[in-house]
Structures are given as C-alpha cells and as structure tokens.
Amino acid sequence: MTNRVRTRFAPSPTGYMHIGNLRTALYGYLFAKANKGDFLLRIEDTDQKRYVDDAVEFIQNTLKAANIIPNEGPDIGGDCGPYIQSQRMDIYKKYAEELIESGHAYRCFCNDCSEEQHSMQEAGDAKSFGGYNRACRDLDQSVIDQYLAEGRPYVIRQKMPLDGEVTFHDVVHGNITIACDTLEDQVILKRDGMPTYNFANVIDDHLMNISHVFRGTEFITSTPKHVLLYQYFGWEPPVFIHLPPVMGKNPDGSISKLSKRHGATGFSQLVDMGFLPEAITNYVALLGWSPKSEQELFSMEDLMNKFSLDGLSKSPAVFDYNKLDWFNSEYFKAMDAAEFARESKAFGGIIAETLGEKWEYLALLLQTRIHRFNEIPDQIGFFKELPSYDIDLYNNKRNKVTPEKAAEIIPLAIDIINKIEKWTPEGIDDILQPAIADSGIKMGTFMWPIRIALSGQKVTPGGVTELLYLLGKDESIHRLNCGLDKIK
RNA sequence: GGCGCGUUGGUCAAGUGGUUAAGACUCCGCCCUCUCACGGCGGCUUCAGGGGUUCGAAUCCCCUACGCGUCACCA
Numbered sequence: 024m025t026n027r028v029r030t031r032f033a034p035s036p037t038g039y040m041h042i043g044n045l046r047t048a049l050y051g052y053l054f055a056k057a058n059k060g061d062f063l064l065r066i067e068d069t070d071q072k073r074y075v076d077d078a079v080e081f082i083q084n085t086l087k088a089a090n091i092i093p094n095e096g097p098d099i100g101g102d103c104g105p106y107i108q109s110q111r112m113d114i115y116k117k118y119a120e121e122l123i124e125s126g127h128a129y130r131c132f133c134n135d136c137s138e139e140q141h142s143m144q145e146a147g148d149a150k151s152f153g154g155y156n157r158a159c160r161d162l163d164q165s166v167i168d169q170y171l172a173e174g175r176p177y178v179i180r181q182k183m184p185l186d187g188e189v190t191f192h193d194v195v196h197g198n199i200t201i202a203c204d205t206l207e208d209q210v211i212l213k214r215d216g217m218p219t220y221n222f223a224n225v226i227d228d229h230l231m232n233i234s235h236v237f238r239g240t241e242f243i244t245s246t247p248k249h250v251l252l253y254q255y256f257g258w259e260p261p262v263f264i265h266l267p268p269v270m271g272k273n274p275d276g277s278i279s280k281l282s283k284r285h286g287a288t289g290f291s292q293l294v295d296m297g298f299l300p301e302a303i304t305n306y307v308a309l310l311g312w313s314p315k316s317e318q319e320l321f322s323m324e325d326l327m328n329k330f331s332l333d334g335l336s337k338s339p340a341v342f343d344y345n346k347l348d349w350f351n352s353e354y355f356k357a358m359d360a361a362e363f364a365r366e367s368k369a370f371g372g373i374i375a376e377t378l379g380e381k382w383e384y385l386a387l388l389l390q391t392r393i394h395r396f397n398e399i400p401d402q403i404g405f406f407k408e409l410p411s412y413d414i415d416l417y418n419n420k421r422n423k424v425t426p427e428k429a430a431e432i433i434p435l436a437i438d439i440i441n442k443i444e445k446w447t448p449e450g451i452d453d454i455l456q457p458a459i460a461d462s463g464i465k466m467g468t469f470m471w472p473i474r475i476a477l478s479g480q481k482v483t484p485g486g487v488t489e490l491l492y493l494l495g496k497d498e499s500i501h502r503l504n505c506g507l508d509k510i511k
Numbered sequence: 512g513g514c515g516c517g518u519u520g521g522u523c524a525a526g527u528g529g530u531u532a533a534g535a536c537u538c539c540g541c542c543c544u545c546u547c548a549c550g551g552c553g554g555c556u557u558c559a560g561g562g563g564u565u566c567g568a569a570u571c572c573c574c575u576a577c578g579c580g581u582c583a584c585c586a
Contacts, residue, residue, distance in 0.1 A: 035586050069585090070586070072585085073585070131584095178562090179585055196515095196516065199515070201515065205513070205581095205582075206582095207583095209583090210574095210583080213584040215584080217584085240517090240579085242580095242586090243515065244581040245581075245582095265516090267516085267517075276578090277578085278578080279578090280579080280580095309523070313524060313525070314524095315524095316525090316534090317525090319534085337517065339579070342523095343536070345537055346522070346536045349535085349536055349537090389548095391548055392547070392548045401533070419546090422540060422546095461547090465545090467544085468548090470545030470546080474545070481546060482546055484548080485546090486545050487545060487546085489574095
C-alpha cells in the first residue's frame, strides 16, 4: 500500500454537469495534482432508470473543456478498471457475499418492506424502519435455502449495529459522530443485482486505491455506513472531504440549492452563453475555497500549485453571476486581440460575416466592453440596420445639444466627411479633428449628433471615428441625411 | 419529527483571544473622456440573537433562532 494521493470524480451519467459537480471534480483534481497524485473518472451508472445515452461521452467532453484531465477512466484505461460500475457487477456480488459469510449482511426476501416503509415516511412516521427491514436478519439457514431454491427474489442488506455510535473525521467539518440506531440496514445489492451507491462506492474506492474522497455534504449522514463497511472488510477508509452545496439566490432574497430556476447551472450552458471555460473554472474554484491571499485570477496551473485543503469553506456559497461576469471580462481583457476576434466572431453572426476584415477592428472595441460573448448581438445590432429612434436623443444637456443644434451640425459634418479620401480610422481623424477645431464648436457638441445619426442610440461601442470607419463612407452619409430629414 | 451540518457587509471571503474587522464583485460619487467601456480615486453596507468564560471575544463554552442536508432496491 502506497501513500500516493488518488482522488476520483464519480458522477452518475445524467446528461448534464451541474456547476456543483464541476467544482467537486475540480477540487479532487487540483488536490491530486497539487500532490503529484492521480485523478480518475469513474461512472456510477448503477441506476438503470436514470441512465441517459451518451452521458459518459458528455461528461468526458465537459471535463476536457474545463481542462480537467483524468489519469484513468473509461476511455483512458488504467490498472483499476473497468471504470464503469455496471461493468463491475461480479465484483460487488463477490464482496456482498463475503459480507454475508462474515455475518455483516443478509439476504432479505421481504419484497414489500421498502415500499411499505416508504409510505410510512411520507405519512410522517420516519421513526420505525427497523421493524420492516430487519425482519429477515435472523432467518434460519434452512428457510433461506428453501427461498433460494424457489428462486425468490431478494436484496442484500448490510447489518447495522443496534447500538453504539460511529465517529469519523472529515477534513472540512472535523469529527462527526452519528448514533448507530439511526442507521437502517441499507440495501447494498439490489434485486436486479446492481449495487447501491453506498456499497459500490466503498468497494470501488478501496479497489481503486482512492486516498481522498471529495463529495457533497449530502453524503455526510451516510458516511457512517461506509465507515462500517470499511471496518467489516478490514480496510483502511479514505480521507473524507465533504463539500458544502452551491446555492442560488431566489427573487425573494432567500437562497436554495442552485437550480435551473436561478439561470444556467450547467457548465456547457455557461459556455454557450459566452463564458470562457477558464473563467468559469477560475470562478468556481473560488466558490468555496480561498487561497488566503488577495489573488483572484488563477490559471489551472496556478490552482494546482496553490490548492490546499485548509482553504475549503464549510458553509454554502451563493453562485453570483455578477462575479462570473467580472472574471470573464478579466479573461477577455487578458486575451490576445486576434484570439478574441476569432473566438467572438460566431456571436457576431451575419454582421461579423459582412464586416470581413473589419471584424477584428470591431472586436477590439468590444473586448473591453462586454462580459460574455452573448452580449455582442445587442452591442452591434445597429450596424446592420439603423434602429428607429426618437429625435429626443439629439438632446444632450451636458454637451448643449438640441435637435435644432443637431440640424446645424449635421450638414457641416456631411461636408467634412465628404472630403475624407483615406477611409481608415487615421485618415478619418486627420480630416475630422482639424475641421471640428476650425468650426469653433466644441468636440463633444459636434460629435453627439453624429453618433446619434449614425447609430440611433446614445451609447455605442467606440466613438464617432470608429463608427464612421466601420459603417463606410456611403452608409455614414446616408444615415446622416436620414437624421437630418428626421429632425425637419 | 429524529439525526447531522452550517450562520463575518447584497454576494465571494480573510481573520483562529487584543486588528481602524483585509481584499474582490455589485451599487453610488468623482477624475479621465466625442457616448459607453477601460483605467485611476473615493464612499455605503458586516461578525444571526442571548447568555457565559476572560483584564479583553468575530475568534472558547452553552442556549435560541434561522437555513440546509438526511432518514430510497437515487446518487
């Protein structure tokens, strides 16, 4: 037995990667890498009802996009395979029977107890599970043999101690003690031969030499059952790290576990909205973990170097789309301009297409102005078509512009612009700037009506020069004339 | 309901008996400026409540409140 750090991400294959799951995967991965260990992917598909086609592939693609690279897993292979639980049924069966041999588990033939128990709970009486699922504990061997011979279906249940308590250590919460009489004789092998999570998880974590288990706090209460299993087998339990849930904020101000109604909660949905994978990972890493320094921007490599268990927080964190926006915009600003232009182009749609090589120029203007790619269409819509606008937009108090004033300025602007030969940002400025200076009109005053006429809106990416350049000479003059007509 | 876990500004958070209780996001104001954005500067807002322990508590103990989780042949 080595002391090598080995962690795992063990999702069930639903075709979706919740941001909370991603964080669990990330922390396990970072911890493994920070300690020169291994990170593996294991698919927990023991619930056939829940199985979703292509989900395994989806998970792998998501991890890849998030730059979380397993050392072992379904596609990669490794010494502890197979890494898909449905392909390990023989293993679970063998260990379950071993437990029966040693007296720590038993076959339960009582078909209806689970349903009966379930309805009891719903009726609000959760206290007395023992009366049902323990009925088969002490069946005579002869009876068992007879049932088996009849081919009666059964499940295998783990025998819990009737009294005493189990204490285990959790890295983020410290020691946790739970009384055994709150533990039911849980099913470890289902009627269809599949193991339950609580069993397969223990077997696989042991067989795969997992040293540290990262999972959500929802498993805290079932951990004593796992600990008991480790004891029964004489195995060393792993180190437990139970992560608090990621929350979302409701309209009324209350918080609850992050879900669809809070907005996009899947990694791929966030990517579709135009968030950069690195920004998402960066943000998520800090949601529940603190580097205990003022640094906030981390590359994956940075995270690997700095991640440590003592920065994990024990209380739930609210997912904040504002902060994600901020992270993403920081990543935008740090991007190479050409790369940003390339990555953003798809979101520019038809406008980006028609702009041709001018797209790079527009993209540069956008780069410091947007938080995520999907803000692009709103930013640039006016390039394609001049929106209908109210002439009230020509009023601007600070620059002392009114529609009447605009009607004086626009003809001047048209004259000047007509004289421009070299249609580049520099060429435009070379003519425009001195001409405005000569006119005796203040810069802000002169520019305001032009911006409005050109864009139909008072806020635009870039200034008038940029607008002129991107729109082209003919279109610019056309829009200026339209503006003039509109005022009159 | 039983059991378990949690609670520092609107949000993420540092803080482990003595601090003016960091920093970031958001919001607001100012500067820069042909709009916006970027950048710079500044501001608002916090230790859930109540008891202890202590010369001294965000930090230690107890109680209360609130929130969350769990009590499946789901994970």
